[in-house]
Amino acid sequence: MKENGRSDPADLFAVLAAGLVAHLGVVVDGHPMVVPTVYGYDTERIFLHGSVASRSLTGAGQEVCVTVTVLDGLILARSVFEHGVNYRSAMIYGIPRPVTDPDELLHGLRLLTEHAAPGQWDYARRPSRKELAATRLLALPLAEASVKISDGDPSDGDGPDAALGLWAGRLPVVSTWGSPAPDPLLPPGIEAPPHIARRTGERAN
Template sequence: MSDRPALSATPRTRLRRMREKGRTQHSDLLAVLRGGLVAHLGVVVDGCPMVVPTVYGHDDDNVYFHGSVASRSLTARSEVCLTVTLFDGLVLARSVFEHGINYRSAMIYGVPRAVTGRDEKLHGLRILTEHVAPGQWDYARPPSRKELAATALLALSLAEASVKIRTGPPDDGDSPDAALGLWAGELPVAPRWERPVPDPALPDAAVPVPQHIAGLAGRRLDRG
């Protein structure tokens, strides 16, 4: 765990609205990244904005994401914004105006760096794989040289990032609407892994589900 005390404060990361929802510690950023599985990559390609969903992995200093070397969103080499959002539930107020959601969100800005060296590329792909399915890197066949060459891996520094978190009940409990006699509160959501479904192409039922996958059944997706 990094011992850096605070996130960056730049014009892009400084919160101008709802500052009370902001979090300033580097550990808050890592907690959001740990909890998510899918990020959305915002990038401008040929003058047009694109927002691309992608799986990712991270360490204390970088977030890694990958795709085909032919992907335009991965070859732009320009400023990007990578966003991870965790949806924790509905916030149901007495008035429609005060409705909302509980969430944890991180936005990371910068110019991604192409990872080209074999050792670092394997390191980044391992981080990504283990983030999504811990134990799978050592279980499955590693990438071949040809597969590595066909894979674009990018590293985006965590140096410029912001975090926002909303928790708790509606904000109208002490407003005049409290006298309406309407129910208000939170409707939490907690997605969980289902039981593994074997590939129909498996030769027979004798191929067991590896324990690191079977053990996920019933667990929450959120590991933050």
């Protein structure tokens, strides 16, 4: 709906900050593919990560669409027709390019890692040359994006269906991080680092 559109760049960055998974829409060998992938971003571009063998990440040179969606809840009306979803979404259009510069590759991977788990880039081992060679990263400019946010209530409260005497309202969705679950092969005595442990119970979106 047109009224859900947002033009402030701050709304785009708010959606990117809240989301964790992007869906990359690309045409490969004449067939459309929509692939979920993790991402990172800065003020100018979004970075998409995958394997060098991934067919979906061979789309450099052609236009793609990347979508990030955050579900905030259901709108439950008196009639099924008026039901809806509250959400925040961003659709980013453009022609991605493969990241080949070593410094930019590390920059993009750091952003991707820190977006998913802040503090993890400095805690874990950095990628080796062999691992970097097996990693493909695409950079897509943020110059062309469509942002929509729905945060409404049922719209049939002042219509004929109001006389039905049925409950209507919102059913929010709240995602939170659980307690860290250690690797079964982890030796005793190695505790989750503070930047991971403190996320327990925090909002995930």
